[in-house]
Amino acid sequence: SAVISQKPSRDICQRGTSLTIQCQVDSQVTMMFWYRQQPGQSLTLIATANQGSEATYESGFVIDKFPISRPNLTFSTLTVSNMSPEDSSIYLCSGGWGNTGELFFGEGSRLTVL
């Protein structure tokens, strides 16, 4: 398994501001993903973070709202832009490698937008 660290672990933000979440993996992973988990719900994939190139976004998520960077194999950031209360959620970074397809998750970043 991998140790995946995220920060901040939680934050309270004002409407209209932006917040960047950082994700650090302790070993080089093939793939990194960002998921969102809204209160009482399951995980929804936001995007695949691609090293050195633009992220691949899922339907319903756009780069202007959720810009993602991945400058190297062990680090990625997710920015939640122009936040509204609907963005209040837990944002989870995940990483995986090898042929088995397992994904491991960071501790999550709990975001509350007032």
Next chain:
Amino acid sequence: QKEVEQNSGPLSVPEGAIASLNCTYSDRGSQSFFWYRQYSGKSPELIMFIYSNGDKEDGRFTAQLNKASQYVSLLIRDSQPSDSATYLCAVRTPRGSARQLTFGSGTQLTVLP
């Protein structure tokens, strides 16, 4: 139809009993299947994965896969109160990246002392 479906529960079992968690998936080309456990306020933790039809055992946990029926289950033997959590079924589907997982809505399990 949702890609991955689970009974939301809650499911309650007495301590020492067998807990049975079920999951169905819609994409017949799905290749691998994962069970995650998520305690309240925590991130998902991988318990088991299974690729081939049949059973796979790991300690008190057994994953069962039936690709013909598009069905995967998780059995927890000798359930303990510490097993109380939400269990998420995840499926790797042919679309998207090789590591992309689609998650079910989760089943909340409570093991009663």
